[in-house]
Amino acid sequence: MLPALFAPQAAAQQGGPATGSAPAPAPAKPGTWLVLLGTRAGPGIDLSRAQTASVVVVDGRPYLVDCGYGALRQLVAAHVGYLQIDRVFFTHLHDDHTGDLAALLSFQWTNGKTTPTDAFGPFGTASMVQSAVSFFHANVEIRTVDEGRSVDATRQFHGHDVTAAATPVEVFKDDKVTVTAVANTHYPARSLARMPDRSFALRFDTPHRSIVFSGDTAYSENVVTLARNADVFVCEVIDQRVIDQMRERAAAAAAAGNPINIFRHVAETHSSPSDVARMATEANVRTVVLNHEGAGAAPTGDLAFPVTGFIEAVRKGFTGEVIVGDDLMVL
Numbered sequence: 001m002l003p004a005l006f007a008p009q010a011a012a013q014q015g016g017p018a019t020g021s022a023p024a025p026a027p028a029k030p031g032t033w034l035v036l037l038g039t040r041a042g043p044g045i046d047l048s049r050a051q052t053a054s055v056v057v058v059d060g061r062p063y064l065v066d067c068g069y070g071a072l073r074q075l076v077a078a079h080v081g082y083l084q085i086d087r088v089f090f091t092h093l094h095d096d097h098t099g100d101l102a103a104l105l106s107f108q109w110t111n112g113k114t115t116p117t118d119a120f121g122p123f124g125t126a127s128m129v130q131s132a133v134s135f136f137h138a139n140v141e142i143r144t145v146d147e148g149r150s151v152d153a154t155r156q157f158h159g160h161d162v163t164a165a166a167t168p169v170e171v172f173k174d175d176k177v178t179v180t181a182v183a184n185t186h187y188p189a190r191s192l193a194r195m196p197d198r199s200f201a202l203r204f205d206t207p208h209r210s211i212v213f214s215g216d217t218a219y220s221e222n223v224v225t226l227a228r229n230a231d232v233f234v235c236e237v238i239d240q241r242v243i244d245q246m247r248e249r250a251a252a253a254a255a256a257g258n259p260i261n262i263f264r265h266v267a268e269t270h271s272s273p274s275d276v277a278r279m280a281t282e283a284n285v286r287t288v289v290l291n292h293e294g295a296g297a298a299p300t301g302d303l304a305f306p307v308t309g310f311i312e313a314v315r316k317g318f319t320g321e322v323i324v325g326d327d328l329m330v331l
Contacts, residue, residue: 028060
């Protein structure tokens with residue numbers, strides 16, 4: 001059974017508007033905990049793994065990091081009350097990191113949350129939150145008229161565009177956590193020159209632990225700086241075989257007249273196990289938790305998540321602890 005990581009009032013409204021009849025859940029477990037909600041790489045839909053999302057829980061207060069498809073259901077499965085989510089942080093705005101945001105906000109409103117929810121992320125975050133609220137406008141209108149609701153969703157949910165570059169910058173702070181961001185290398189220079197969108201790595205410093213999320217990225221000196229001496233380094237990883245295959249397909253696509261293609265993006269802007277090891281070693285982190293895992297195909301054609309292979313590959317260049325993340329893992 002997963003530990004009770006959320007605040008005592010978190011589950012009271014989980015099934016619907018507050019009635020006061022729900023029994024109080026167990027007291028929040030003290031300390032800082034990392035909950036991996038979804039660990040799948042990429043925008044594909046997988047019945048065995050949810051898309052990227054994690055929660056940092058500090059003395060029972062949850063902070064959501066990314067919100068890929070399946071995140072809302074995984075919050076329920078992890079016994080982290082989704083009505084308690086007041087802060088959401090995005091590493092970047094690819095849909096496999098944002099796909100469940102509208103669902104999260106909509107069901108927070110429908111199921112009785114009255115306090116604000118704020119989302120922080122790169123350029124486009126404020127617009128995305130506003131669009132999510134527009135998406136469930138009809139639901140709000142119907143329930144306001146038909147059920148006597150009084151909370152104004154347009155005033156309850158807020159998005160904040162934050163700026164980060166090569167030097168770590170504080171993007172959020174409260175009495176539990178300080179969140180620092182830095183630009184990573186998920187978007188190549190040729191793309192950054194043509195768009196305002198950016199991609200971040202995030203660091204959470206609490207009284208108990210420091211946890212760094214690489215976000216989607218290739219090797220990055222900026223990420224090394226951000227992760228210096230961290231307790232936990234949550235880093236994406238893609239099987240070297242996949243990267244090699246993507247390079248071959250990118251070259252073929254370029255030869256066919258399409259030099260800017262998805263295969264090139266995957267090959268150039270994600271981390272191999274050796275990249276993970278290099279960043280972890282240079283940053284002197286204590287523990288690596290592999291996340292956003294992209295694996296090669298098994299002989300059957302099914303996706304294979306080579307736990308042992310990932311660990312062995314990272315340990316070739318990193319002597320600390322290596323954990324292969326899985327959905328609903330609590331660390």
